[in-house]
Amino acid sequence: MDTIIEPRVLKGFRDFLPDDQIQRRDLIARIEAIFRLYGFVPIDTPALEYAEILLGKSGGETEKQIYRFIDHGNRDVALRFDLTVPFARFFAEHRAELPLPFKRYHIAKVWRGENTQRGRYREFTQCDFDIVGTDSPAADFEILFMIRHVLQTVVSTPVTIHINHRGMFNRFLDRLSLREKSTDILRLVDKRAKLGAEQIQSQMIEQVGAAHAEKIMQFIDLKGSFEEIVEGMIELSGGTCPESATLLRIHHFLSDAGAADSYRLDPSITRGLDYYTGLVYETFLNELPAIGSVCSGGRYDNLTSLYSPEHTTGVGASIGLDRLIAALEALGCLKAQKGAVRLAIVCEDAEAAGSYQALAMRFRERGIPCEVFFDAIKVTKQYQEAEKKGIQFVLIPSGCDQTFTLRDLETRQNTDKLRLSDIVDIVAR
Amino acid sequence: MDTIIEPRVLKGFRDFLPDDQIQRRDLIARIEAIFRLYGFVPIDTPALEYAEILLGKSGGETEKQIYRFIDHGNRDVALRFDLTVPFARFFAEHRAELPLPFKRYHIAKVWRGENTQRGRYREFTQCDFDIVGTDSPAADFEILFMIRHVLQTVVSTPVTIHINHRGMFNRFLDRLSLREKSTDILRLVDKRAKLGAEQIQSQMIEQVGAAHAEKIMQFIDLKGSFEEIVEGMIELSGGTCPESATLLRIHHFLSDAGAADSYRLDPSITRGLDYYTGLVYETFLNELPAIGSVCSGGRYDNLTSLYSPEHTTGVGASIGLDRLIAALEALGCLKAQKGAVRLAIVCEDAEAAGSYQALAMRFRERGIPCEVFFDAIKVTKQYQEAEKKGIQFVLIPSGCDQTFTLRDLETRQNTDKLRLSDIVDIVAR
Numbered sequence: 001m002d003t004i005i006e007p008r009v010l011k012g013f014r015d016f017l018p019d020d021q022i023q024r025r026d027l028i029a030r031i032e033a034i035f036r037l038y039g040f041v042p043i044d045t046p047a048l049e050y051a052e053i054l055l056g057k058s059g060g061e062t063e064k065q066i067y068r069f070i071d072h073g074n075r076d077v078a079l080r081f082d083l084t085v086p087f088a089r090f091f092a093e094h095r096a097e098l099p100l101p102f103k104r105y106h107i108a109k110v111w112r113g114e115n116t117q118r119g120r121y122r123e124f125t126q127c128d129f130d131i132v133g134t135d136s137p138a139a140d141f142e143i144l145f146m147i148r149h150v151l152q153t154v155v156s157t158p159v160t161i162h163i164n165h166r167g168m169f170n171r172f173l174d175r176l177s178l179r180e181k182s183t184d185i186l187r188l189v190d191k192r193a194k195l196g197a198e199q200i201q202s203q204m205i206e207q208v209g210a211a212h213a214e215k216i217m218q219f220i221d222l223k224g225s226f227e228e229i230v231e232g233m234i235e236l237s238g239g240t241c242p243e244s245a246t247l248l249r250i251h252h253f254l255s256d257a258g259a260a261d262s263y264r265l266d267p268s269i270t271r272g273l274d275y276y277t278g279l280v281y282e283t284f285l286n287e288l289p290a291i292g293s294v295c296s297g298g299r300y301d302n303l304t305s306l307y308s309p310e311h312t313t314g315v316g317a318s319i320g321l322d323r324l325i326a327a328l329e330a331l332g333c334l335k336a337q338k339g340a341v342r343l344a345i346v347c348e349d350a351e352a353a354g355s356y357q358a359l360a361m362r363f364r365e366r367g368i369p370c371e372v373f374f375d376a377i378k379v380t381k382q383y384q385e386a387e388k389k390g391i392q393f394v395l396i397p398s399g400c401d402q403t404f405t406l407r408d409l410e411t412r413q414n415t416d417k418l419r420l421s422d423i424v425d426i427v428a429r
Numbered sequence: 430m431d432t433i434i435e436p437r438v439l440k441g442f443r444d445f446l447p448d449d450q451i452q453r454r455d456l457i458a459r460i461e462a463i464f465r466l467y468g469f470v471p472i473d474t475p476a477l478e479y480a481e482i483l484l485g486k487s488g489g490e491t492e493k494q495i496y497r498f499i500d501h502g503n504r505d506v507a508l509r510f511d512l513t514v515p516f517a518r519f520f521a522e523h524r525a526e527l528p529l530p531f532k533r534y535h536i537a538k539v540w541r542g543e544n545t546q547r548g549r550y551r552e553f554t555q556c557d558f559d560i561v562g563t564d565s566p567a568a569d570f571e572i573l574f575m576i577r578h579v580l581q582t583v584v585s586t587p588v589t590i591h592i593n594h595r596g597m598f599n600r601f602l603d604r605l606s607l608r609e610k611s612t613d614i615l616r617l618v619d620k621r622a623k624l625g626a627e628q629i630q631s632q633m634i635e636q637v638g639a640a641h642a643e644k645i646m647q648f649i650d651l652k653g654s655f656e657e658i659v660e661g662m663i664e665l666s667g668g669t670c671p672e673s674a675t676l677l678r679i680h681h682f683l684s685d686a687g688a689a690d691s692y693r694l695d696p697s698i699t700r701g702l703d704y705y706t707g708l709v710y711e712t713f714l715n716e717l718p719a720i721g722s723v724c725s726g727g728r729y730d731n732l733t734s735l736y737s738p739e740h741t742t743g744v745g746a747s748i749g750l751d752r753l754i755a756a757l758e759a760l761g762c763l764k765a766q767k768g769a770v771r772l773a774i775v776c777e778d779a780e781a782a783g784s785y786q787a788l789a790m791r792f793r794e795r796g797i798p799c800e801v802f803f804d805a806i807k808v809t810k811q812y813q814e815a816e817k818k819g820i821q822f823v824l825i826p827s828g829c830d831q832t833f834t835l836r837d838l839e840t841r842q843n844t845d846k847l848r849l850s851d852i853v854d855i856v857a858r
Binding site for chain 2: 004005006007008009010011013014015016017018021022024025029032034036037038039041042043044045046047048049050052053056064067069070071072073075077079089090092093094097098099101104109111113123134136137138139141142145149249252253254255256257258304306307308309340341344347350351352353354355356357358360361364367368369370371372374375385388389
């Protein structure tokens with residue numbers, strides 16, 4: 001006998017067995033259906049790109065994580081590590097062929113050689129959606145409004161979308177003459193939920209001294225209604241400004257749409273990335289805040305700066321599909337997938353396979369999934385197999401005058417002399 | 430200004446713009462829906478695997494084409510080049526967790542560094558479906574029957590599935606004492622459609638001499654009904670055998686299911702791969718045979734021989750999605766995708782974005798895709814934008830008593846004082 005190669009996957013990579021994969025595909029289909037209701041359209045890009053294009057001006061962190069190699073044609077290539085960079089390249093390349101504003105979504109796998117000890121996967125699915133080519137606040141609002149629609153549909157428990165404005169925070173830091181430290185400060189603030197207020201405050205004092213730290217803590221801990229918090233921000237940052245007007249406008253849109261309850265102005269939201277310049281947001285499940293944000297995004301100033309002299313403003317967000325699925329599992333929102341097939345045709349005679357499939361087609365034509373058993377093994381054995389698969393009904397094809405026996409495996413009752421149309425009605429119920 | 434990196438994709442790789450991507454996703458969704466009607470379930474596996482697992486006992490050809498590299502952890506890894514090898518590894522690894530027979534499908538991308546001059550892509554989507562863990566001919570028949578169902582649904586012009594039996598061909602070669610040359614002969618026969626009978630015959634004479642070549646040509650050119658061809662095969666290969674019985678049984682199943690017209694016994698079908706051991710088949714579009722087989726498959730003896738001491742027989746096939754899409758385009762079977770969004774809400778006042786989205790929700794809740802314009806630009810400009818996107822109707826929100834004006838951009842007619850429910854009816858039509 002030949003040597004056996006041990007069947008195994010790479011660390012950080014996963015097989016998806018049918019029950020999981022059905023859930024993933026159905027979840028994606030539901031999310032996509034909502035995107036389409038808003039006129040968003042899908043795109044796709046290659047998994048493999050020139051490393052130069054994917055890495056651009058990224059720092060060392062990305063470089064260390066990326067799957068990069070030299071291909072047969074001696075090209076320096078890499079697997080995409082997110083969907084934002086490929087979208088920037090895509091938009092720069094195809095701008096002339098696309099309607100503006102361009103509303104796209106992209107659901108696809110990305111790869112990062114991350115440390116798996118932090119419970120991270122090296123292959124995971126991202127779900128990005130953006131509106132580019134407009135700086136209208138109505139576009140920011142549409143993204144925010146659609147996030148709520150998507151999550152309310154798939155999660156079925158309340159969500160809260162935490163909003164902030166990067167520009168507002170920068171104005172505030174300018175006033176304290178701390179602009180040059182803004183990256184460090186934003187990173188620290190971003191860890192607020194994880195580390196807690198005290199930890200943040202003591203680290204902040206180290207960074208900027210006690211007086212400034214106190215002001216910053218005051219800013220990020222502002223409480224009250226949306227409008228009251230905007231008031232507080234205005235006061236701390238030295239007066240009204242275009243950014244405060246944008247925040248109020250978004251609030252006004254959300255109120256008019258009857259959706260304001262799902263949103264909270266939260267000055268501690270910063271998003272780690274330099275990339276964002278306007279509104280930023282994160283989405284938490286009210287019943288499971290500890291799992292972190294399941295959908296984050298914001299407005300950016302120039303998507304395509306690396307690939308085009310033309311300016312491209314936009315707004316977008318990304319659903320963390322793996323985290324969302326973990327949350328749905330924890331909340332019991334994932335339907336058991338067994339029982340998708342409602343009916344099986346019992347095999348009494350292996351030579352009758354043709355007529356069994358013809359019979360099954362009568363159900364499939366009506367959208368009812370129907371299996372056919374292949375072998376004329378003991379009927380009770382076939383019942384067991386059907387039960388194991390979560391199939392509720394089996395049809396016993398022997399009969400006369402075009403009638404059949406139907407067995408309900410839940411009640412263990414047989415009903416004789418049923419016409420096909422009766423069975424369709426029972427099974428479709 | 431920073432240097433601009435030229436936005437471009439690798440040779441043999443493709444971006445999919447929205448119109449194409451919508452068609453691809455909708456096609457895949459329709460195919461998947463049929464798989465599910467038969468009780469097939471989806472799985473997924475990693476894009477990246479140990480090179481050892483993917484390459485197994487593959488020869489030099491695969492090795493040259495595969496994207497293979499050393500990862501950060503010094504592992505020898507590669508991108509999958511098909512979905513069969515990962516499925517074999519998957520099944521060997523998870524056998525205990527899966528129901529038998531296991532009916533799975535897998536639709537995903539694969540990568541091969543092929544010569545792009547032959548019009549091949551280096552990244553493409555495969556669509557595989559298999560029934561493993563049974564050698565019942567009823568399983569072979571189900572695969573054949575489902576292929577017809579899928580293709581008749583998505584192509585809407587007739588298809589013919591050409592069937593042959595590898596074992597029958599081998600028996601015939603045994604009789605001519607040509608078994609040791611069988612690989613070369615099968616490869617040559619496989620090129621019959623491409624090279625034509627004369628070319629094949631002259632090359633065959635070189636390989637096996639004139640007398641044997643004549644016999645082989647006689648075998649592969651057998652004509653007549655399914656049964657007549659089986660008769661001819663039996664005669665040329667020295668009498669009835671289990672393989673001829675299987676062919677007749679499959680024909681009997683297809684006839685009982687009322688589907689026999691779509692199938693043809695074709696002794697020239699061999700499938701290049703060593704992998705197949707039983708029935709083999711290829712599917713041609715009657716109106717476009719030159720494009721080649723859009724769905725091919727067959728029965729194999731042992732899927733998991735590399736990864737497990739246990740034997741796994743099975744039967745399966747693969748739809749060439751790129752070729753199928755090319756065929757659908759050539760046949761005009763692809764619906765124009767513009768016009769998925771039926772309605773747009775005109776923006777008359779940028780401050781009313783909230784109420785416009787609330788209005789749009791009334792349509793989206795009923796499953797009607799509806800866009801909202803963001804900016805209060807000239808109304809005629811908004812009509813033009815809607816037309817460019819293939820949107821037929823625009824709703825002009827100003828009005829009184831909860832009524833609105835609807836404009837049909839095809840007829841250029843406005844209708845005033847419509848209630849929302851009237852508009853829903855018109856737009857949903």
